[in-house]
Amino acid sequence: MKKTILDLNRMVETGEKITWLTGYDYLTAKYEERAGVDMILVGDSLGMVTLGYETTYPVTMEEMLIHCKAVRRGAPNTFVIGDMPYMSYQASDEEAVRNAGRFTKEALCDAVKLEGGGEEICKRIRAIASVGMLVFGHIGLTPQFAATMGGYKAQGKSAAAAQKLLDEAIRIQEAGACALLVEGVPDVVGELITGKLSIPVLGIGAGSHTHGQLLIFADMVGLYDNFTPKFVKKYAEVGREMERAFREYCEDVRAGRFPVNDIHAYKISDAERAKIEEMMR
Ligand code: KIV
Numbered sequence: 196m197k198k199t200i201l202d203l204n205r206m207v208e209t210g211e212k213i214t215w216l217t218g219y220d221y222l223t224a225k226y227e228e229r230a231g232v233d234m235i236l237v238g239d240s241l242g243m244v245t246l247g248y249e250t251t252y253p254v255t256m257e258e259m260l261i262h263c264k265a266v267r268r269g270a271p272n273t274f275v276i277g278d279m280p281y282m283s284y285q286a287s288d289e290e291a292v293r294n295a296g297r298f299t300k301e302a303l304c305d306a307v308k309l310e311g312g313g314e315e316i317c318k319r320i321r322a323i324a325s326v327g328m329l330v331f332g333h334i335g336l337t338p339q340f341a342a343t344m345g346g347y348k349a350q351g352k353s354a355a356a357a358q359k360l361l362d363e364a365i366r367i368q369e370a371g372a373c374a375l376l377v378e379g380v381p382d383v384v385g386e387l388i389t390g391k392l393s394i395p396v397l398g399i400g401a402g403s404h405t406h407g408q409l410l411i412f413a414d415m416v417g418l419y420d421n422f423t424p425k426f427v428k429k430y431a432e433v434g435r436e437m438e439r440a441f442r443e444y445c446e447d448v449r450a451g452r453f454p455v456n457d458i459h460a461y462k463i464s465d466a467e468r469a470k471i472e473e474m475m476r
């Protein structure tokens with residue numbers, strides 16, 4: 196059965212934690228759906244962990260849509276959120292609505308997410324929600340604001356900063372967001388915001404009190420090793436295992452151990468083989 200926003204709201208009511216991972220391609224999405232992950236975020240983090248950019252700033256709408264479509268094909272029954280890339284919603288409400296619409300219409304996403312909790316961003320949330328699309332807010336450590344934050348730094352580390360985040364969270368809820376992601380804040384700030392809102396609050400590096408958890412899949416399976424944030428738990432070392440397999444393959448080919456014709460080659464009748472061997476002579 197396809198997951199909807201009603202399932203997420205029900206999980207919050209019953210206290211069942213929501214599980215959320217990023218995903219960027221068909222295969223990963225397929226395994227995530229098979230594993231029972233509730234939601235997949237096609238994050239603009241794809242720029243860093245899949246496309247090799249240093250930040251998320253260069254990611255384009257076209258790149259996001261290609262990856263969202265692949266994820267949707269891999270996970271037809273999972274709640275998929277498309278992350279609006281930098282400068283796809285900042286300039287005007289109209290641009291925000293048009294680009295959000297592309298995630299829904301072309302990539303069949305269930306919702307979009309955008310970063311920030313200021314007045315202008317809340318106008319965009321209101322505009323998108325008013326035409327019937329589901330919008331996730333995102334506050335705290337927001338990578339699209341890395342320049343103004345002076346890098347990827349934890350947020351809300353004083354009571355005053357926590358109050359500012361809470362004000363943003365309430366403003367986002369009032370603007371019509373269906374859920375909120377809080378990133379990179381002390382656990383007590385995650386707890387404060389979760390306790391004050393009536394929409395689902397998800398956390399990534401925001402402690403254990405939020406209604407659900409998000410991790411970047413490439414971090415938690417040990418694929419992305421450029422840096423690992425404090426809040427990541429590694430569940431596998433897939434990168435190391437891939438490197439081992441690639442190395443062993445190279446060694447086998449170079450040593451003539453692969454392929455083994457009896458195992459890996461297509462069969463042919465003895466009569467036809469004999470004719471071809473004759474041709475070789
Ligand atoms: O792009 C992304 O994956 C995100 C997470 C870092 C929250 O927005």
